[in-house]
Amino acid sequence: xxxxxxxxxTKILFGKGLEREVGKEVKNYTDKILLHYGSGSIKxxxxxxxxxxxxxxxxxxxxxxxxxxxxxxxxxxxxxIDLCRREKIEFILAVGxxxxxxxxxxxxxxxxxxxxxxxxxENGEIKEALSVGVILTIPAAGSESSGASVITREEGWxxxxxxxxxxxxxxxxxxxxxxxxxxxxxxxxxIADISAHLMERYFTQVFPVDLTDRLIEATLRSLIYxxxxxxxxxxNYDARAEVMWAGTVAxxxxxxxxxxxxxxxxxxxxxxxxxxxxxxxxxxxVIFPAWMRYVYKENMNKFIQFAYRVWGVETDFNFPxxxxxxxxxxxxxxxxxxxLPISLKELNISEERFDxxxxxxxxxxxxxHFKKLYKKDVLKIYQLAG
Amino acid sequence: xxxxxxxxxTKILFGKGLEREVGKEVKNYTDKILLHYGSGSIKxxxxxxxxxxxxxxxxxxxxxxxxxxxxxxxxxxxxxIDLCRREKIEFILAVGxxxxxxxxxxxxxxxxxxxxxxxxxENGEIKEALSVGVILTIPAAGSESSGASVITREEGWxxxxxxxxxxxxxxxxxxxxxxxxxxxxxxxxxIADISAHLMERYFTQVFPVDLTDRLIEATLRSLIYxxxxxxxxxxNYDARAEVMWAGTVAxxxxxxxxxxxxxxxxxxxxxxxxxxxxxxxxxxxVIFPAWMRYVYKENMNKFIQFAYRVWGVETDFNFPxxxxxxxxxxxxxxxxxxxLPISLKELNISEERFDxxxxxxxxxxxxxHFKKLYKKDVLKIYQLAG
Numbered sequence: 216x217x218x219x220x221x222x223x224x225t226k227i228l229f230g231k232g233l234e235r236e237v238g239k240e241v242k243n244y245t246d247k248i249l250l251h252y253g254s255g256s257i258k259x260x261x262x263x264x265x266x267x268x269x270x271x272x273x274x275x276x277x278x279x280x281x282x283x284x285x286x287x288x289x290x291x292x293x294x295x296i297d298l299c300r301r302e303k304i305e306f307i308l309a310v311g312x313x314x315x316x317x318x319x320x321x322x323x324x325x326x327x328x329x330x331x332x333x334x335x336x337e338n339g340e341i342k343e344a345l346s347v348g349v350i351l352t353i354p355a356a357g358s359e360s361s362g363a364s365v366i367t368r369e370e371g372w373x374x375x376x377x378x379x380x381x382x383x384x385x386x387x388x389x390x391x392x393x394x395x396x397x398x399x400x401x402x403x404x405x406i407a408d409i410s411a412h413l414m415e416r417y418f419t420q421v422f423p424v425d426l427t428d429r430l431i432e433a434t435l436r437s438l439i440y441x442x443x444x445x446x447x448x449x450x451n452y453d454a455r456a457e458v459m460w461a462g463t464v465a466x467x468x469x470x471x472x473x474x475x476x477x478x479x480x481x482x483x484x485x486x487x488x489x490x491x492x493x494x495x496x497x498x499x500x501v502i503f504p505a506w507m508r509y510v511y512k513e514n515m516n517k518f519i520q521f522a523y524r525v526w527g528v529e530t531d532f533n534f535p536x537x538x539x540x541x542x543x544x545x546x547x548x549x550x551x552x553x554x555l556p557i558s559l560k561e562l563n564i565s566e567e568r569f570d571x572x573x574x575x576x577x578x579x580x581x582x583x584h585f586k587k588l589y590k591k592d593v594l595k596i597y598q599l600a601g
Numbered sequence: 602x603x604x605x606x607x608x609x610x611t612k613i614l615f616g617k618g619l620e621r622e623v624g625k626e627v628k629n630y631t632d633k634i635l636l637h638y639g640s641g642s643i644k645x646x647x648x649x650x651x652x653x654x655x656x657x658x659x660x661x662x663x664x665x666x667x668x669x670x671x672x673x674x675x676x677x678x679x680x681x682i683d684l685c686r687r688e689k690i691e692f693i694l695a696v697g698x699x700x701x702x703x704x705x706x707x708x709x710x711x712x713x714x715x716x717x718x719x720x721x722x723e724n725g726e727i728k729e730a731l732s733v734g735v736i737l738t739i740p741a742a743g744s745e746s747s748g749a750s751v752i753t754r755e756e757g758w759x760x761x762x763x764x765x766x767x768x769x770x771x772x773x774x775x776x777x778x779x780x781x782x783x784x785x786x787x788x789x790x791x792i793a794d795i796s797a798h799l800m801e802r803y804f805t806q807v808f809p810v811d812l813t814d815r816l817i818e819a820t821l822r823s824l825i826y827x828x829x830x831x832x833x834x835x836x837n838y839d840a841r842a843e844v845m846w847a848g849t850v851a852x853x854x855x856x857x858x859x860x861x862x863x864x865x866x867x868x869x870x871x872x873x874x875x876x877x878x879x880x881x882x883x884x885x886x887v888i889f890p891a892w893m894r895y896v897y898k899e900n901m902n903k904f905i906q907f908a909y910r911v912w913g914v915e916t917d918f919n920f921p922x923x924x925x926x927x928x929x930x931x932x933x934x935x936x937x938x939x940x941l942p943i944s945l946k947e948l949n950i951s952e953e954r955f956d957x958x959x960x961x962x963x964x965x966x967x968x969x970h971f972k973k974l975y976k977k978d979v980l981k982i983y984q985l986a987g
Contacts (some may be wrong), residue, residue, distance in 0.1 A: 216842040218616025223609075229859065230604025426823040426843050426850065433815035440811065456602040457812050460858070464812065469855065472846070473615065 216473035217421055223467050225360035226386040229460065231452075233388050234265050234350050237308070238273035240386045244346050245306040247276040249299055251319045252310045253283045257352060260396050266310055266350060278302050283311060286488050286495070287318040289368040292332055295322035299345070308348045309384075313356020313408075313495075319347050320364035320382045336366055341379035349387040354394060354459040355405030355496060357412055357466020359387035367489050373575075374489025376481075389463065391455040399446050403553040404496035406442050406458065410435060410546075411480060411499040412465040418510075418517060418585045419474040431470050432524045434461050439525070442553060479583025480506045483593055486572040493562055500555040501562065504547040505600035508540075510586045515539050559600050569597040602859035603807055609853050611746035612772040615846065617838075619774050620651050620736050623694070624659035626772045630732050631692040633662040635685055637705045638696045639669045643738060646782050652696055652736060664688050669697060672874050672881065673704040675754040678718055681708035685731070694734045695770075699742020699794075699881075702735050706750035706768045709733050722752055727765035735773040740780060740845040741791030741882060743798055743852020745773035753875050759961075760875025762867075775849065777841040785832050789939040790882035792828050792844065796821060796932075797866060797885040798851040804896075804903060804971045805860040817856050818910045820847050825911070828939060865969025866892045869979055872958040879948055886941040887948065890933040891986035894926075896972045901925050945986050955983040 228236055241248060248270070257263045270277055280295050298304070299322060309319035323345040325332030335341050349359045358364070362382045367374040397405070417431045438461045444454035464470065480503045487498040511518045519535050522528035522542025531538045551557050559565075573594040581587040588596070614622055627634060634656070643649045656663055666681050684690070685708060695705035709731040711718030721727050737745045744750070748768045753760040783791070803817045824847045830840035850856065866889045873884040897904045905921050908914035908928025917924045937943050945951075959980040967973040974982070 216616070216839060216846070218619065220612065220614050222612040226606065226608040227858075228606050230602070233604065423839050423843075425826065426820065426846055429819035429823050430816055430850075433819040434812065437812040437815050453602060453809050456859070457809075460602070460812055464816075472613075473842070 216424055217475065219471075219473050221468065221472050222380065223360060223383060223469065225383050225467070227360065227389065227463065228386060229389045231390060231392055233390050234262060234393070235269050237266055237348070237350060237388055238269035238271075238275060240388070241270065241275055241306065241308060241348060242273045244348075244385065246274065247302070247304055247306070248278070249295065249302075249304045249307045249322070250277050250279045250310065251283065251295065251307055251315055251322070252281050253312070253315050255281065257310050260393065262310065262350070262352065262393055278304060283315045283318045285314045286367045286374065286492055287314040287321075289333060289366055292318055292321040292325060292366060296325040296332060299326045304345075306346045306348065308350070310350040310352065312351070312353030313358040316347070316349050316351075316356065316358035316384070317364040317366060320344065320358070321366050323347050324364075324377075324379075324382065333368055336368075336375040336377050339377050341377055341381060344379070344381045347382070347384045349384045351387060351389050351459070352393050353397060353401065353405050354462035355408040357409070357462055359384060359389065360463055360467040362468075363466075365485070372490045374485040387463070389459050391452055391459045394455050394459060395450045397449070399449070400554055402445055402449070403442070403555050404494040405462065406438060406496070406553065407500040407550060407555055408496035409438055409458070409462045409465045411496070411503055413438075413470065414503060415478050415481060416470050416474065416476040417521065418477050420514060420585055421474045424474045427470055427472055427474060428520070429524075434464050434470070435525045437461060439549060442549075446553060475584045477583050477585040479585070479588050482582040483576055483596055486576050487559075487562065487564060491562060491564060497556055497562070500550040501557055501559055501600050502596065504543055504550070504557065505596050507543045507546070508599055509592065509596050511539055511543065513586045518542055559597065566598075566601060569594055573597060602810055603861065605859050607854065607858050608766065609746060609769060609855065611769050611853070613746065613775065613849065614772060615775045617776060617778055619776050620648060620779070621655050623652055623734070623736060623774055624655035624657070624661060626774070627656065627661055627692065627694060627734060628659045630734075630771065632660065633688070633690055633692070634664070635681065635688075635690045635693045635708070636663050636665045636696065637669065637681065637693055637701055637708070638667050639698070639701050641667065642782075643696050646779065648696065648736070648738065648779055664690060669701045669704045671698075671700045672753045672760065672878055673700040673707075675719060675752055678704055678707040678711060678752060681705075682711040682718060685712045690731075692732045692734065694736070696736045696738070698737070698739030699744040702733070702737075702742065702744035702770070703750040703752060705733050706730065706744070707752050710750075710763075710765075710768065719754055722754075722761040722763050725763050727763055727767060730765070730767045733768070733770045735770045737773060737775050737845070738779050739783060739787065739791050740848035741794040743795070743848055745770060745775065746849055746853040748854075749852075751871070758876045760871040773849070775845050777838055777845045780841050780845060781836045783835070785835070786940055788831055788835070789828070789941050790880040791848065792824060792882070792939065793886040793936060793941055794882035795824055795844075795848045795851045797882070797889055799824075799856065800889060801864050801867060802856050802860065802862040803907065804863050806900060806971055807860040810860045813856055813858055813860060814906070815910075820850055820856070821911045823847060825935060828935075832939060861970045863969050863971040865971070865974050868968040869962055869982055872962050873945075873948065873950060877948065877950060883942055883948070886936040887943055887945055887986050888982065890929055890936070890943065891982050893929045893932070894985055895978065895982050897925055897929065899972045904928055945983065952984075952987060955980055959983060
């Protein structure tokens with residue numbers, strides 16, 4: 216186990232009807248907020264009204280900035296920064312999924328940065344930010360208690376992440392009922408993202424890290440078990456709750472303790488969702504199994520453990536590699552069964568683009584820790600995912 | 602899953618040599634501290650000197666209050682309160698195990714309470730406290746990031762817990778190397794305490810709580826696996842690290858999310874360690890299996906799951922009760938194998954005391970949630986543990 220420092224102060228309010236508490240939570244910080252959200256689905260499900268009522272009850276002034284797209288864009292972030300400065304806003308309430316939250320975080324950091332906000336995504340160092348609060352609507356990105364934000368710059372279609380403890384939301388309200396209206400595809404895409412956050416941490420070359428290994432396996436097993444339930448029964452509160460909580464657990468960094476996560480699959484995927492504007496989780500469903508097939512020999516035991524403990528694949532003591540490969544196959548089968556794409560073809564991304572994508576993915580150097588991947592490696596992974 | 606609120610802001614610094622960071626961490630809060638510790642074992646292992654050096658480097662004034670006993674006493678807490686008031690101290694650094702930390706927390710709350718500190722333990726409500734920092738030496742109580750404190754009043758030998766988020770330490774430094782010198786018995790007693798914290802949360806009547814069930818099972822399995830390693834190889838850093846981290850994970854309340862924990866075994870045990878001055882973990886090793894045998898029929902499925910997922914006991918689909926009982930037997934065997942007592946006889950507590958102990962345990966009403974236990978029930982559990 217490596218030395219580590221862990222602190223996560225996000226206050227989680229989890230359960231039925233808790234969006235009605237948002238006014239009281241905000242009141243601990245301010246009387247005026249930027250309300251940031253997406254295309255208006257929060258209005259269709261009635262969430263918007265409940266939020267506004269709760270804020271009004273506490274006399275909180277609300278300035279709105281809707282319009283966040285998935286794979287959130289730098290343009291809107293810049294607008295949000297101007298708006299906050301003009302209106303002297305010091306608190307941003309994000310109501311939505313990971314895109315809305317990431318956009319809110321970028322605005323929060325940008326307001327306090329004297330230069331252009333994209334500099335922060337180029338340099339990756341953020342030392343201060345306004346406060347952000349969250350009402351989550353999609354279990355997926357884990358942004359509700361993480362310090363991460365991923366933004367896409369339209370010019371050149373660069374999708375870049377930053378991470379800093381100052382970006383962790385002050386509070387996050389998670390009501391599983393809000394997720395009842397997600398379509399099976401939205402649900403499955405979110406679950407793929409959650410599973411990827413767990414596996415990015417799982418596949419480490421730091422050894423031994425037994426307790427966190429087991430905690431990740433436990434979260435994956437619970438997530439996998441509940442996936443078919445939420446897809447069959449979208450109004451099953453208990454199953455929706457397990458998935459929603461798994462989404463937070465997967466990415467609040469508690470499961471990073473003492474280990475170095477990989478993140479290559481995320482970086483390789485960003486070249487898909489950043490340009491082709493497909494859901495990040497769908498891209499991950501394609502990339503992660505391909506990454507696995509490319510790297511598993513770097514630490515086959517870890518893949519045998521993954522197969523056994525997550526998928527129940529009996530260890531084959533004579534041909535251990537078979538079990539390792541079977542675990543990867545099970546993951547791929549899981550994504551497919553849930554209606555996700557498992558090849559770049561299905562995403563209409565053709566082979567002639569691969570070289571450019573691999574170049575851009577590695578233009579700041581190799582990606583990943585489990586195995587350091589250079590351009591030629593990333594290219595092979597795109598080919599395997601083809 | 603029940604609605605829940607979770608927030609834990611304790612900053613964890615985990616790993617080799619990190620006690621040398623204590624000066625810097627303290628400096629974020631103050632220039633003057635009460636240094637609280639036990640009988641001096643921290644001097645024997647050199648920890649005391651390293652801590653003092655780190656504090657001196659940051660010019661932090663140190664007022665010392667050593668002498669904390671296991672099952673920490675109210676008398677010393679009162680002395681600490683007087684000392685802090687006299688010296689105008691606003692930060693307490695606890696260097697030791699759970700007893701030292703609990704004592705520090707009681708002082709921290711008592712200084713800001715106008716009445717006698719024991720009132721807080723009678724009423725159980727604590728709204729403010731001085732800041733506490735921790736350097737942990739024994740993985741056991743989990744007090745390093747919990748909001749709990751348990752103090753024993755010598756008059757009448759009452760051992761009483763309190764809990765409040767304001768008691769969570771600001772930071773906790775955990776260096777597994779510091780635990781190399783623990784004796785096998787100290788180690789085993791600590792592990793029994795950790796396992797009890799996990800099982801108190803596990804045995805809930807809230808259903809379903811699948812993800813947290815699995816996270817608790819994962820922590821128990823890792824803890825059980827590493828127990829024989831640390832007992833055989835006390836200087837095995839990796840195994841000591843897994844046990845130490847499990848101790849924090851077991852009691853930082855992350856594993857309480859969405860469920861109601863039981864705590865009856867803790868309350869029943871307090872009548873042993875509060876009076877006979879035996880280690881809390883040794884008392885728990887005696888009480889917990891007895892409690893299980895008394896209550897398992899209240900939710901046998903949970904005990905079958907415990908047997909299967911924690912101990913690998915195959916579910917017996919024809920005689921499921923056998924598997925449930927086998928799980929309890931495995932736990933008892935685990936404690937025995939680790940050199941712990943498994944009966945009250947071994948602790949020299951004789952039957953004629955049971956009635957008085959059961960009366961005192963329930964004098965504020967029934968204990969436990971899995972099954973509400975009245976005096977007659979507690980008496981039967983003492984008899985089963987006899």
